[in-house]
Structure formats: C-alpha cells, structure tokens
Amino acid sequence: MADEKENLVTVTSPLLPDLGQFSELLEDIWQRKMLTNNGHYHRQLETALADYLKVPYLSLFTNGTLPLMTALQTLGLRRGEVITTPFSFVATTHSIIWNGLTPVFVDVDPVSGNIDPAAAEAAVTTATVAIMPVHVYGTPCDTAALETLAAKHGLKIIYDAAHAFGVEVNGRSVLESGDMSTLSFHATKVYNTVEGGALICRSAGMKQRTDCLRNFGFIGEASVEEVGLNSKMDEIRAAYGLLNLKRVDAAIAARRAVADAYRAALKDVPGIRFLEDIPGVRHNYSYFPVFVDEKEYGMSRDGLFEKMQRHHVLARRYFYPLIPDFRCYRDTPAAKAAHVPVARRLADSVLCLPIYHDLKEEDIARVVACVVR
Numbered sequence: 001m002a003d004e005k006e007n008l009v010t011v012t013s014p015l016l017p018d019l020g021q022f023s024e025l026l027e028d029i030w031q032r033k034m035l036t037n038n039g040h041y042h043r044q045l046e047t048a049l050a051d052y053l054k055v056p057y058l059s060l061f062t063n064g065t066l067p068l069m070t071a072l073q074t075l076g077l078r079r080g081e082v083i084t085t086p087f088s089f090v091a092t093t094h095s096i097i098w099n100g101l102t103p104v105f106v107d108v109d110p111v112s113g114n115i116d117p118a119a120a121e122a123a124v125t126t127a128t129v130a131i132m133p134v135h136v137y138g139t140p141c142d143t144a145a146l147e148t149l150a151a152k153h154g155l156k157i158i159y160d161a162a163h164a165f166g167v168e169v170n171g172r173s174v175l176e177s178g179d180m181s182t183l184s185f186h187a188t189k190v191y192n193t194v195e196g197g198a199l200i201c202r203s204a205g206m207k208q209r210t211d212c213l214r215n216f217g218f219i220g221e222a223s224v225e226e227v228g229l230n231s232k233m234d235e236i237r238a239a240y241g242l243l244n245l246k247r248v249d250a251a252i253a254a255r256r257a258v259a260d261a262y263r264a265a266l267k268d269v270p271g272i273r274f275l276e277d278i279p280g281v282r283h284n285y286s287y288f289p290v291f292v293d294e295k296e297y298g299m300s301r302d303g304l305f306e307k308m309q310r311h312h313v314l315a316r317r318y319f320y321p322l323i324p325d326f327r328c329y330r331d332t333p334a335a336k337a338a339h340v341p342v343a344r345r346l347a348d349s350v351l352c353l354p355i356y357h358d359l360k361e362e363d364i365a366r367v368v369a370c371v372v373r
C-alpha cells in the first residue's frame with residue numbers, strides 16, 4: 001500500500017504541553033532570570049507531582065538514572081550485594097555498579113516479568129544489603145512478599161518505578177512501597193519533562209539528604225559533606241512538566257483505549273499473549289507488550305518484528321537483550337552466575353506494540369493487521 005509507506009507508525013510519541021501556555025511560562029522565566037537551583041517552577045512542580053502521585057516527599061532530578069544512583073547513596077549503601085532483575089533497562093544495573101556495589105541477578109515471574117520474591121530470597125547472602133526490583137511495564141511487583149523478605153534479612157528496597165507513573169493499588173500509590181522509589185520523565189515515558197526524573201522519599205530527613213546529594217553534596221553555601229552529583233532539574237523543564245501534568249490523565253485514558261482495542265483484536269490469536277488489567281490496580285498503559293510463542297504462532301518474535309518493519313510499523317523488543325548479556329556485563333562474575341531462564345524466555349519472546357495518547361484508529365488497525373495471521 002502506497003500510503004502505508006508514507007505513514008510510519010512509530011513506537012512512541014511524546015506527550016507535549018500546550019505551546020502557547022509554554023511560551024507564557026518561558027516569558028515569565030525570562031523575567032525572573034532564575035534558570036535553575038530550586039527556582040519558582042521547580043518548587044511548584046515538586047509540590048504538584050507529590051500531590052498528583054499521593055506521596056509525601058519527592059525530589060526532582062534531571063533524568064531517571066540519577067535518582068537510582070542517588071537512592072543507594074541516600075540510604076548509605078557503600079559495599080555489598082544488591083539483588084536485582086536482569087529483565088530491565090540497563091540503567092537499573094548501572095546505578096548499582098556506579099555505587100561500587102555488586103549486582104546479583106535473579107529470575108522473574110513468567111507472567112508479569114517482575115522479580116520473583118522466592119528467587120530473591122534464595123539469593124540472599126551475608127553480603128546482601130538491598131533489593132532493587134522494577135515494576136516492569138507498570139505492573140506492581142509483589143511488594144508484600146518483597147517487604148517481608150527485606151524485613152526478615154534487614155535489607156533496603158529501592159523500586160525502579162520508571163514505568164509506574166500514577167500506578168495505584170486499591171487507591172494507594174505503588175510509590176509508597178519500599179524505602180525509596182524512582183521515576184523517569186524521559187520523552188518516551190507516559191509523563192515526560194523532555195528528560196527528567198524523581199526520587200520518592202519516606203521522610204523529610206531523607207529528602208533533605210537527597211536534595212543535598214543532588215547538588216554536589218552542598219549543605220548551605222560553604223560546606224560540602226559528601227561526594228554528591230549535579231543532577232538538578234532546571235526551570236525550563238520544570239515549567240514544561242507543570243503543563244504536561246495537566247494533560248497526563250487524558251493521555252492515560254487515551255492509552256487505555258488503545259490497550260482495549262489491541263486486547264479485543266488479539267484475544268483469539270494463537271501464540272500471542274498479552275497482559276490483562278489487574279482488579280484494584282490503576283494502570284497507566286505505559287507499554288503494550290505481547291509475548292510470541294513461536295511454535296503456536298507459527299513465526300518467531302523477530303520474524304514478526306521484521307514483518308512489521310516491512311509494513312512501516314515500528315515495534316520495540318523491550319527488554320532485549322537481558323542486562324547481563326550486554327557486552328559491558330557479559331564477562332562479569334554477576335552475569336556468569338545469573339541463572340535466569342524465565343527472564344531469558346521473556347526477553348526472547350517480547351514485542352512492545354506502539355501505544356500512545358495520539359495513536360490513530362487507522363494505525364491501530366495497521367498494527368493489528370500485522371499481528372493477526
């Protein structure tokens with residue numbers, strides 16, 4: 001089809017604020033002449049996000065990787081092992097390494113792709129100091145089991161909640177779980193500030209420490225107590241973020257409609273599995289992964305991926321490869337010790353279909369036409 005070629009269906013499309021309103025805020029920033037360092041819009045966005053997300057303490061960051069790195073530092077974890085998942089974005093493991101800690105990869109649940117609490121428990125040693133799970137695709141982890149495990153062995157839990165913006169379980173934010181949670185506001189996420197992120201803290205003291213670490217470790221003007229980083233968000237992106245927050249509920253509702261359309265169209269396709277909504281959970285529809293059973297479907301995941309590309313429909317193998325399979329980790333003891341067959345199967349079978357607020361009906365139909373056989 002000629003028009004298929006001209007109209008590429010992309011994997012994602014960023015949520016953008018109203019341009020007129022954004023120019024007004026830019027004019028205001030020009031007037032104020034304060035561009036960063038906890039300015040007017042930065043303070044407003046921290047309050048507005050804490051409100052929206054129903055969490056008491058939130059610190060803004062300049063991306064979603066730095067809060068992961070800083071969380072370990074805020075909690076004072078300097079040596080030891082951190083139990084984590086191989087089925088995530090590479091930043092999760094990077095943050096452990098940057099802190100001089102040792103990642104220990106354990107297997108995941110075959111349905112959700114989230115860390116398997118039993119596998120995590122089996123990996124606890126005297127050197128274990130923390131667990132770093134991920135709410136993969138925004139599906140909440142088994143937080144109750146993980147918290148029981150952490151309490152029993154005196155471990156900290158830092159949730160990588162990069163996919164879980166606005167996700168709630170029985171009316172409570174999933175970000176309330178564990179010792180700390182981190183968010184990413186990257187352009188490809190449900191809610192974005194172009195680049196950005198946040199660290200959710202349990203107490204005012206933890207937020208104070210986090211805010212100090214995010215600004216080189218400065219306390220006051222002339223005292224540096226710790227080796228912090230510069231990971232502050234600036235005024236321009238904070239203003240952008242304030243405007244995008246007004247649009248995020250409508251964006252999530254539109255994503256839900258896309259997910260519903262995919263589920264209705266794909267429910268009887270043999271060899272294609274997708275995630276269902278969980279009762280009591282407010283989902284954010286951040287991704288729409290399908291898992292391809294090659295035998296039953298009659299085509300491999302990569303076969304489908306390439307077929308879609310030929311039809312100018314982009315999908316994403318997310319997460320693939322597994323983190324321990326990346327060149328930078330492949331030869332490390334942690335990667336060699338990883339026995340993670342379930343994660344491997346998911347990584348080899350997953351394909352995330354296009355899902356975003358402004359995905360058109362005819363494009364949904366084109367995606368479906370590629371998958372239905």
Ligand SMILES: *Cc1c(COP(=O)(O)O)cnc(C)c1O
Nearest residue numbers: 063064065089091162184185186
């Ligand atoms: C996006 C993402 C990150 C990193 O966020 P950035 O804002 O890109 O630094 C970390 N973990 C997961 C699971 C992610 O999807």
